Amino acid sequence: MTRRDFGRRDASRRRFLQRSALGAAALGLTGCDRLSQSEQVADTLNLAQRLNLRVQRFLAGERGLAPEYPAAMIDPVFRPNGSTDPQAARYRELAANGFADWRLTLDGLVETPLSLSLDEIRALPARTQITRHDCVEGWSAIGQWSGPVLGDLLARAGVKPQARYVVFHCMDQLNGKDFYYESLDLVEARHPQTILAHSLNGAPLPTANGAPLRLRAERQLGYKMAKYLSGITLVTDFDDLGGGKGGYWEDRGYTWYAGI
């Protein structure tokens, strides 16, 4: 082979490489968007959440506590997000009457279902904690929350052995149609800082923050902490609920494990 042959092959190869690089770049840009719309890709990427759950649980332990803060760090206004003024007829009625007719039900796979009024819940021994709320969007706010420890209520109702998840039913419809809901596994539900908060910064929970009662799961992101609670159900799985992914945002692509 002569030197000239080498040169020509080299030049055509270079052209080929340049074309390939351009093509790959163009494919890369639109390709990633196409990949993002593929359910298979989403499922594969989702594998990481199982790893996140296992590793983070191992590192934090089942009862490792989220940081708590001094009173001086409380934000004067706790930024509300998602639903801030539910329009559902039932919610409006209950709110108009100061939630006097509202009751929280605790049922499903329990020995003794419970139905509690707001006054009964306020009379229960409460845990007060000043914690940081982390929104999935990236911001944080600090507030003081008070309410009964969920684990105590679960113990009182008696969780049946086949129960695996705790589902929280809400009275708000963020998109005007589907009721908000969420779920925790029993480890997170029984965590000592997981409470049903009826107070924020020493006052009854404002409407924007979830009146009359909301969930606080302090090792999770904000979307896990269901507001405007009406019922709690213990289940083995949540396949038949909503979109089947265990929560309002989970049905819309967010990970069920929200510890990161």
Add this chain to the structure above:
Amino acid sequence: MPDTLSPPASATRGRRRHPLPVRLWHWVNLGCLVVMLMSGLQIFNAHPALYWGSASDFDAPWLELYAIRAPDGDIRGQTALGPWIFDTTGVLGYSAANGQEQVRGFPAWSTLPSYQYLSMGRLWHFFFAWLFAGAGALFVLYALLSGHLRRDLWLSGAQWRGLGRDLLDHLRLRFHGPHGGYNGLQKLSYLGVLLLALPLMIVTGLCMSPTFNAAAPWLLELFGGRQSARSIHFIVAAALVLFFLVHIAMVLLSGPWRQLKGMLTGGPRVTEEPAATSTTSTTSTKPSSHSGRDQHDAS
């Protein structure tokens, strides 16, 4: 045209300039960092503002990308950095996506996916985070055990002392590293990336996780709170982008095809006494790729 495809017949012994683990990690890491950066910007866009401390003082971010309506009715993209406000229409704050102007932090071409899709951005980010952290940990282990760190990356006494001069030479675009090895400034930037920037990315990333905060509250305190960790995560990511740009510039200035080939095939084998075989003057200005080889390999 120099034939750089076949290695010199004499150099059958000696190791490759870039051993296989270095090359593998280099490209895996590039892929991971591109996905992490673009999905990271997608996540950032969900709340395009940064704060110091534990919580967000919404009235006083130190960095914010946003849009305003100007008195003439036009929408302008703005970037506020501390007390300074810049008009960044078209890139930051307000930019086009699919021909449609939008209020968004970083522009569509820089995020994964290109359109606003936080949950998908998070899926990409956390999946590739595991690849990135796993590959990085393996590479650090390799670099320690194989001697790559000590032999190729750690600065000699003379190099530590010569860093100032090295910096001036680089600024004048005069590169004359020692034959066969990296120069002091180059080593320092590699060490900075491998041992400081990349671990910082992982740790500050983890400090944004509320469950990880329960596992290691002391680490969160070390960084000054979650919003500080988020800010540091962003700043170190920006530093990595800067490293990437300088890295590419250096490759382009020192024989890009040869450099690229070197990082793909391993490059020519080098002997343990590299200076002995070379007669090329380090101050040669002859623009041949042979003199370029010794000057700045794979910055």
